[in-house]
Amino acid sequence: MSLELRGITKTFGSFTANDAINLRVETGQIHAILGENGAGKSTLMNIVYGLLKADSGEILVDEKAVNITEPSDALSAGIGMVHQHFMLIPVFTVAENIVLGHEKSGKFGALDIETARLAIKEVSKDFGFEVNPDAIVETLPVGIQQKVEIIRALIYEAKVLILDEPTAVLTPQETDELLKTMRELKAKGTSIIFITHKLREVREVADQITIIRRGKVVGAVSPQTSEGELASLMVGRAVDLAPEKVKHEIGSPILVAKDLTVRNTLGAAVVNKVNFHVSAGEVLAVAGVQGNGQSELARALINLEDHIEGSILLDDKEISGASIYDSLHAGIAFIPESRELDGLVGSFSIAENLILDLHDQAPYANGIMLSAGVVMAEAEKRAKEFDIRAQSVSDAVSTLSGGNKQKVVIARELSRPVKVLVASQPTRGLDVGSIEFVHERILAERDAGRGVILFSTELDEVMALADRIAVMYRGEILDIVDSNVTREELGLLMAGVAAKKASA
Amino acid sequence: MSEIRSNVEKRRFRGVIVITGLSLFSLLYFGFLSPGKAKTTFGFVLNNEWVLIKEWIIASATGSKIFSGISLVASLLAILAYRKRIQVIVPVGVASFGILMSFITWAASGKFIPLTGLLQGALLLAVPLIFGSMSGLICERSGVINIAIEGQLLASAFVSGVVASLTHKTVWGLIAAPIAGAAISFLLATFAIKFSVDQVILGFVLNVLVIGLTDFLYKKLLVPYQNTWNTAPTFNKIELPILSKIPILGPIFFSQSIVVYIMFAIVASITYALFKTKWGLRTRAIGEHPTAADTVGIDVNKLRFKNVMIAGLVAGVGGAYYTVGSVGAFGKEMTAGAGFIALAALIFGKWSPIGAVFAALLFGFADNLQSTLTIIGVSIPSEFMLMVPYIATIIAVTGLVGRVRAPAADGIPYLRGGSH
Amino acid sequence: SQAAKIKLCLALDTGGVDDRSFNEGAWKGAQASTVSTAEYLPATSSADFAPNIKKFVDKGCDLIVGVGFAISAEIVKSAKANPKIKYAVVDDAGQDCDANWNCKNVPNVKGLTFQTDEAAFMAGYLAAGMSKTGKVATYGGAPYPTVTIFMDGYARGVAYYNKQKGKNVQVLGWDPANPKSGTFVGNFSDQAKALTISKGFEQQGADVILPVGGSLGAPYAAESEKSKKSLTIWVDSDGYGLLTAGKSILLTTVVKEIGASIKSVAKDVASKKFTGDKYVGTLKNKGVSIAEYHDLSARVPGSLKTEVRTIRGAIIAGTLKVN
């Protein structure tokens, strides 16, 4: 089935997210779409899928114009989509999620789940997935959740499959599997639209590449195009992706975790007796696929988890069991994984967010009084120092773009006297410019003699910043390796293959 | 074992310890330390059941000892189960039952406790609460907070009373009530879904509106023209053949007014429909993650609208219980806050139909036990006895239930491609 | 002499004009008065009492009646400030008390109180005489003195019966010796709960039940008419004219003539015979009474009727004390 978009334009208020976009996907083609954050890729796909309505333009399926105003229109036109933010009901089982929207009923209106269960098993077998139809989705790792989305599209025989950043949360091995699956689908005649930021993947699998910048198509190139060329087409200037890392002396251990165990509310150990340390002037990256305990470990370092056993020594002082407040003020800066949920109070102004941790300390507070003047003045300073771009520091933080939000978090956390910086997925969802900024700040902290613990699922980021890399798998640290490890070795470790290196 | 336990487990552990302590206490206090040789009589017969179970007469102290003993054994089993990390709910349930019975045996020393009647009364007191919480359940499972249960109950009680009075037919009252409930729902749905009004405000406002309107009309119409407007007849009890003659169960479940049977049917259908049918799957989906439901082709707001209307119908039948179902004439603000207790039961029951029914029954039981004890005479001030159901709810909520999680999208208007 | 009608104004207690209890009784009495035009104001909390009274003062009411003991203090206050207006207060003596609780009468306030227990005593005796199971019962809306005085008289009447007959008829729900506890609905509106409580009494074997609390007893009367398990006694004004269902099991009513007393105060004001003396409704002055047996007249044994009548005489004569 072929899909053609003609002159699709979409505006949000005065902002044009899609500007007369033309695109053609041939039957059995893998068509990659590249573009910066906010370029308008998801918007375009949501229009194709009927979640958004285009201001103008038309959609043709097999050369015939179709009217897509609802997702159900897209579904019946044979268009399936795996969304950037998963569209699964967390409390449902896999089978229930698959059935949803396509229910068949038996006697007394009883829902037929069995058919779906069989179908899931069948598709899983065909493509070598391991998915238990009766598992509750929220208990599954993200990688599996994504497979559920793909299985759903396959079961309902999508002729055109849209994959919006499917590889962002996958291990290299899982990514390879996905690419394999895509090729198999292509062989069966399925057309695929593939959105990703990872140029290597594009070059490996795509038949055709379209590049979008600020809502416009700026190029249609072949997969033979070099990575550098692709990147500069995306951004509109030459990009230098690898940050500068100077070699320097690493100090003595400043934070030491001993037999650290973290349990979830059900009592299961999600972090199991891990041991590691980070030294002054060193970046320790904790790599691993999402769902292997890194999030909990990061939170445990400031006692944000409820059930922690073992010891955390900061500068030889035990902080395990201390309050969050005491942990932070003992000298840990913490950049949480989700800036929206845990990092910022959206309805507060930038200035107010900058003192979330220090609001009851001098100079921001005088007794129980807030010193509004000082708060504003300090906020102005921070905004300048950290390049927070906003009309005014009184703006609500929710009106900022992701990159600027993250800068607010970083500015706040680094304005205390800090010995260790714990950063959890600090660049997730950020655009290239912001990523550069964050990377520079992290390295600056390292160079200033702080210990940095970087939790990241991005291999490139880990490799670029880390001095040492700890790899987590199923709650345990499988190994701590040197930063000169290869991508492949790291990928294998993250997938749980304990390739003990001789050097360790 | 030095293994650290999770929060849930800690609470479970606390619960097990408390139960064991209570068992011991009741064994000592009710069983051994209470003087006297008085006997407690338990009655089981209410009507003319098939088998007239003989009254069970037991020396209070002995009875208390037996029940506390059962509860102590169950508590110990619970400890064992806990250590082996298996479900403790059954032994804890048995232990609680034992403690309760031990207490009742002690409190009713020298007196007569009609057990069947106690349970029947508990059920009756819970009837409007159950209807109300089912209405809340359907709304909130679809993502619309329903604080207007009180208003739904009151409006439909009013309408069913008036209609039954004017037509002299209970049936018409029963038919009109759901329509009134749905009318309130229509306002709730329209403002919440179409105009995205905050649902908490909306619910409160609708309650005030209904109270104001019914009070106003009551004075303007029902009082001056009482003989035509407010003389609703009530349904006769329907004794289901055979079933109503089953000892204990018969009088409780099968010798009730039609409204109670409708309630059984509604609870059963909602439980079934919510978890086993297409409608239920979709309803739960739009309450948890409306965007996801939208992407698979479900019209979220349409289904929400429909469900809020269904909820109004359900609450409406509950409203009819007040007039044609039990009392007859409409009384000013006769729902007396039941809508709020129903709301509490819904939250307490963790938004599950069975949970809400149990919460409502617990409330009804505590309330009826309280009045039964005052009837046979206890020396606790009546005001404190009247507090019992509320205190019991607080204890249950703080001690057993703890943190609850509402459907994730509950209360959030759904706007496609909107800001959230 | 056909004088101009006086203006009779009722400041009600919370609960509303249609509470099927003292507010409603007072309002009915006021409306029935031929010498006056009547109006009322409801209250949603005690905060409404003073402004309501003030409103009546401003409107030029000739007689302002405060309904309920709670409003008494405000009535007295207003009366002292407006000596030309006549006042009455239901269920309280309407006296002016100083900080040390020395109270004195206010000349333009008439307190209307009722020895309800005298009539309830008769009802209790009657109930005991009618009981086949040897158990009778009573419960109230909320534990207020105006409610429990019914229950007191009732229980003492039963006790008197036991003493006279050497029987042991039990009273469930209330014990005058232990007035802190007893059976109550908790409010005056939850009829469904009142019904459950009545059934609880029936399950204990009670076969005559006196619910004290406006219309709370109505659903029970209707139900009992069908189940034939017990007889009921109504309160305040004769239930036979009020009940739509349950007449056939209505034994009698403990009547408290609030309406009549208001009517008579109005008459006094109209004919300039008003005094500030306290009015106490008793059996003697017919301020309280028990109503007819109506449908059950045939079932009440003649001897019992006679005994009840004798008791009435003894109470009036002062030879029998009810408390």
Place this chain on the structure above:
Amino acid sequence: MRNSLVKFGQAIKLPGLSFGLAFTLTGLIIAFSDAKVLSKIGSPLTFIKSAVATAGNAYLALFQGSIFDINLTKGHNFFQGFYPLSETIVISTPLILTGLSVALAFKSGLFNIGAQGQFIFGAIGASYVGFHFHLPIVIHVIAAALAGMVLAAIWGGAVGLLKAKTGAHEVILTIMMNYIAGYFILWTLKTSQFLRPGRIDPIAPEVNQSARLPLLAGANLRIHAGIFIALAAAVFVWWLLTKTTIGYKFRSVGANSAASKTAGISVPFVLTATMAICGALAGLGGAVQVLGSEHALNADIAGSFGFDAITVALLGRAQPLGTVFAALLFGALHAGGRTMQSSTGVPLDIVLVTQALIVLFIAAPTFVRFVFRLKKINSSAGLTSKGWNG
């Protein structure tokens, strides 16, 4: 100047239309439930005339009962004509305080349905200290009010503590605790400490003169110093929320408790402190009611102040100033409603309908726009409270 007038007009357009709509609908109900009006339904013109007249009279009475009544000045000084305004303020005073209690909780992300129970405890405490002790003037008032506030703060704080420790939902807790408080006051009034000597009525002795709040406009008007306490409380709440570190914590937890926790703010502390202060505010309402206008504690002292408080806070968008205005409006409607009932016979209960409609339309700007076919006019978003998950 011109520009700012236009802006002002724009700003009040929606609220103005909302009020208009609410009063129109209420007027229709009043007219259509009137037997006299309905009897004229045969001839449309007289029907409309008499409908308008009926509703108009009712509203005139509403005004006369709440703001100013020229009739009252006859034979007195002009000042006396403001008796209705004094009444409005007397009713608004406890409403402001309970409204603030609910509003403050909203700001911390809590739904305080418990103002009723907190009010009761405030009234009990103030009453007891008020009649039982003999203290110097001023000090006595303060002591009595403080006693009420402390009792109510404990009662309210317990909710926060229970929520923090066990996760129990504050909506359930406060609903249940209102009932418990309602029975508790009944019991209290029957204890020997609270019974008046020789009496069995459940009314406590009146508080001593030294414990009463002074009247502001002579003995004829009931307006008392409580209004200043209420306004001061509103200023306090505003100050607390915007100027202090504690208020910062409250707002922060209210807006995003996860982020607040991550930044080291103690959520249990905030829950407990908020509910304790909410309790103290509602309790102060009860205390002011006893010390200012009622003087004697009785079982009905709380009326429905604690429940009306919720609508007041919602209408006031949980802002201190907004809450004050909303309480004044509700007080006026209540005071006026009494006059409406006494002079036109329209039951007081209709006031509830008006209140509900006003809050509804204010909360639904899109609906009002829809009704009046307005395109887009500036309107701040309605208050959004939070769902059950906080």
